[in-house]
Amino acid sequence: MAAKAKKREVKIREMRVDDISEVYRLGYRLFHSLEPTTLYRTWDAYEVTTNFNQDPRLSLVAEAPSSRIVGFALGTTYEKESGSWKYGHLLWIGVSPKWQGDHVGAQLCHEMERRMHEDGVRMVFMDAARSNAGALKFFKRMGYGKPESEVWMSKIIQAQPQKKKAAGQKKMGLSKRLRGRRRLPARP
Numbered sequence: 001m002a003a004k005a006k007k008r009e010v011k012i013r014e015m016r017v018d019d020i021s022e023v024y025r026l027g028y029r030l031f032h033s034l035e036p037t038t039l040y041r042t043w044d045a046y047e048v049t050t051n052f053n054q055d056p057r058l059s060l061v062a063e064a065p066s067s068r069i070v071g072f073a074l075g076t077t078y079e080k081e082s083g084s085w086k087y088g089h090l091l092w093i094g095v096s097p098k099w100q101g102d103h104v105g106a107q108l109c110h111e112m113e114r115r116m117h118e119d120g121v122r123m124v125f126m127d128a129a130r131s132n133a134g135a136l137k138f139f140k141r142m143g144y145g146k147p148e149s150e151v152w153m154s155k156i157i158q159a160q161p162q163k164k165k166a167a168g169q170k171k172m173g174l175s176k177r178l179r180g181r182r183r184l185p186a187r188p
């Protein structure tokens, strides 16, 4: 049987402004070779600074005794207008390769969940590419399950030749365009 990973000493704390570039560089090393999960989120410096500004409580780092940043986790929360539940989303989590397998990711994940719970969150989501088997095993071990089967499709589109306007055809104002729209049939 494989030996259990040991728990290495790190300090889990909120990110500070001077950690941003270190977190960005570590994330770049970890994520740039991975298949992107979604197109609406890509790893860039803006991703780190936006989370840091909007959700400072959910922007966490793991600091080694040497003061180096060896891991991070970025999260956010949502409230749907139609429901009373508050949701958490663990957007990014990463651990420096030399520190992986030593429960640094688990410590980041637990602290993120503790904070989200304190903020009223009842359910946390994560997303990872199907091909990222290591991350999926990690999240399963952290108690995540019930993968949703949302399908992403893609198509490469090419520039279409623009139709020439007929002589005398004017630009239509917004109100006229709206007036000209067909009405949707009333719902049964």
Ligand SMILES: CC(C)(COP(=O)(O)OP(=O)(O)OC[C@H]1O[C@@H](n2cnc3c(N)ncnc32)[C@H](O)[C@@H]1OP(=O)(O)O)[C@@H](O)C(=O)NCCC(=O)NCCS
Residues within 6 Å of the ligand: 004, 005, 030, 031, 091, 092, 093, 094, 095, 096, 099, 100, 101, 102, 103, 104, 105, 106, 107, 127, 128, 132, 133, 134, 135, 137, 138, 139, 141, 142
């Ligand atoms: C996913 C990641 C954050 C896990 O961090 P980590 O510090 O290596 O994980 P931990 O040591 O805390 O592991 C916690 C548990 O998950 C298990 N686990 C972690 N990675 C695993 C893997 N690749 N395969 C199988 N089990 C794994 C550990 O064995 C441990 O189980 P245990 O409690 O029974 O010992 C890290 O591997 C990483 O940075 N990956 C690259 C970035 C990435 O893909 N991020 C996720 C998408 S945003």
